[in-house]
Amino acid sequence: MRWRCVLLGAWLLTWAQWGVAQQRVIPLDQLRSGLSYAGADVRALQADEFGNPAQLWLLRGEQRWIEPVGPEGKSCQQCHGAVAQGLRGVAARYPAMDRRSGELMMLEDRIRNCRTRQQRGPELAFESDDLLALSLYLTQASAGVRxxxxxxxxxxxxxxxxxxxxxxxxxxxxxxxTHCHDQNHGQRFYTDLLSQGQPNGYPIYRMEWQKVGSLERRLRSCLVGVRAELPPWGALQLRQLALYLGWRGQGLPVESPAVRK
Ligand code: HEC
Ligand code: HEC
Structure with missing residues (x-):
């Protein structure tokens, strides 16, 4: 009888480990941030504390963070404190489940939620400048966090x-x-050098957009790239992809404010 238990135990253990470690196509020690595939111009711009065009967006984010909003004039800061202390590390663990609603939330959803529920202020539209500025501001507070x-x-x-x-x-x-980002990173796709498609810089300042954009916007560009149908903004499948990307890129440090071509 005992050997059966041992066997069963071993089987369960293997199964559990497989469950956790399954299908990591790119091993953790081979993860590379998109920055390492970028050209010298992009890398220089990202590293330039004053020239980095995302800096203006950070200032905007800081303003939105401290300004009073809604009938009671509550600011984000009033409840959360200084962003670098109160919310450091938060961006690195999104998307995440919201216990109350049972929904999978992106960082942007969280911010939108607090704006309407906690501040009782006007809704922040998806991909609006204020939402992007706030999410960039919060993400930057997690720079370096894995x-x-x-x-x-x-x-x-x-x-x-x-x-x-x-x-x-x-x-x-x-x-x-997977075809582009697992199997062909380092190869060219038209004029672009394919990266591993890691999410650790988002939201980013993209030169082609001439502004900051969310991870969701980037994923939509990839869908356009393969001429696929686009789901509505905030669609569950894009959040699920973002969760998979977060797991797949586990351990990469948040790089913010990031710049891309
Ligand atoms: C035909 C190739 C192709 C496919 C398929 C594709 N992408 Fe991309 N993706 C690109 C290109 C080109 C870029 C911009 C250059 C780069 O970072 O690879 C990019 C960029 C990204 C980035 C941003 C990386 C960074 O560091 O800025 C992410 C994240 C990403 N893709 C995720 C996805 C996801 C998720 C899918 C599937 C829904 C997908 N891609 C499908 C070509 C593709
Ligand atoms: C009246 C207080 C209050 C205000 C104002 C407020 N929040 Fe929140 N916030 C909370 C509470 C409480 C939670 C956690 C519970 C919840 O809402 O689900 C939270 C959660 C969050 C989270 C998720 C934190 C985590 O650990 O996952 C983020 C991000 C966030 N808020 C950002 C903001 C931003 C940005 C603003 C301003 C636009 C803001 N909050 C305004 C009270 C507030």
Whole structure:
């Protein structure tokens, strides 16, 4: 009888480990930030404390953080304190489950939520300048903190779905995320050098956009790139992909404010 228990125990252990470690296509020690694939011009701009065009957006974020909003004139700062103390590290663990609603939330959803529920102020639209400025400001407060999203509990199904979506072919080009970012990073796709598609710089300042944009906007560009149909803003599948990306990039330090071509 005893050997059976031992065998069962060993099997369960292997299964559990497999469950956690399954399908890491790029091993953790080979993760590379998108910055390491960028040209010298982009790298110089990102490193330049004064020339980095995202700096203006950070100032804007700071203003939004401290200004009173809504009928009671509450500021983000009033409840959360100085961002570098109160919310340092938070951006590195998003997307995350919201206990109250049971929803998978991006950092942007959190901010929108606090704006309407806590401040009772006007809604911040997806990809609006104020929302981007705030999310950049919060992300920068986590610069250097390593990505660590939670895929346990209720997040599990979203992670699984995110993985499935990452592997799924789509669009007229019939390509999946994995084809470009797991299998062909370091290769050229038209004029672009393909990176591993890591999320650790987002929101970023993108030169092509001439402004800051969210991870969701970047994912939408990739969908356009393969000529796939675009889901509505805030669609669950994009959050699930973001959760999978966070897990896939686990341990990469948040780089912010980041710049891309
Ligand atoms: C046909 C190739 C292609 C496919 C398929 C593709 N992308 Fe991309 N992706 C790109 C290119 C080109 C860029 C810009 C250069 C780079 O960072 O690779 C990019 C950038 C990214 C970035 C930003 C990386 C950074 O450091 O700024 C992320 C994240 C990303 N892709 C995720 C995805 C996800 C998730 C999917 C699947 C829904 C996907 N991509 C599908 C080509 C692709
Ligand atoms: C009246 C107080 C109050 C105000 C004002 C407020 N928040 Fe919050 N915030 C909270 C509380 C309470 C929570 C945690 C519980 C919840 O809302 O789900 C929270 C949670 C958060 C989180 C998630 C933190 C985590 O650990 O995951 C972020 C990010 C955040 N707020 C950002 C903001 C921003 C940005 C603003 C201003 C636009 C703001 N908050 C305004 C009270 C506030």
């Amino acid at each position: 990505l660590q999203v939670d895929i346990g509990g209720a997040a599990r199904v979203h992670w699984q779905e995110g993985e499935r979506l990452f592997m799924q072919r789509r669009g007229q080009l019939n390509l999946a995320c």
